[in-house]
Each structure stands twice: as C-alpha cells, then as structure tokens.
Amino acid sequence: MQEKDEETTAEKQKKLLQRLVEELSRENADLYYQPTTEIAFVLKNHIDDRTKLSAEERKLLKPLSRYDIQLLLSLH
Numbered sequence: 001m002q003e004k005d006e007e008t009t010a011e012k013q014k015k016l017l018q019r020l021v022e023e024l025s026r027e028n029a030d031l032y033y034q035p036t037t038e039i040a041f042v043l044k045n046h047i048d049d050r051t052k053l054s055a056e057e058r059k060l061l062k063p064l065s066r067y068d069i070q071l072l073l074s075l076h
Contacts, residue, residue, distance in 0.1 A: 013060055014072045020046060021073070040069040 025031045047061045
C-alpha cells in the first residue's frame with residue numbers, strides 16, 4: 001500500500017513540475033532550451049520562494065533536491 005502512495009506522490013510531483021516548467025517557460029522562452037540541471041535550479045528556487053506556490057504544492061515539492069527534480073523531469 002505504501003508503494004502505491006509513493007508512486008502517486010511521484011506522479012503528482014512530476015505533473016506539478018511539468019506545469020511549473022510550462023509557466024516559467026512563458027516568462028522566459030529560453031528556459032525550454034536550457035540543460036535539465038539549469039531548469040532544476042530555476043525550479044528549486046521557484047519552489048523555495050514561498051509566495052509562488054500553494055501550501056499543498058510546496059509540501060509536495062519541498063523535499064525534492066535539485067537532483068530529484070532533474071530525475072523527475074527526465075522521466076517521460
């Protein structure tokens with residue numbers, strides 16, 4: 001049962017990260033062409049800025065490191 005919950009959390013994290021990439025890409029068109037390491041850095045800063053996400057979204061993404069974000073973005 002816990003494995004299923006973890007998969008669900010990972011799926012939610014991935015969906016939210018993809019949404020954030022889309023939003024940030026609208027603000028900075030060049031972001032799409034950046035390496036995943038740079039995108040993960042931008043996302044981590046965005047996540048750490050408490051004003052830009054809801055409490056639930058922040059709780060879901062806060063435990064992720066930049067490396068975790070890179071991995072989730074690279075999985076399609």
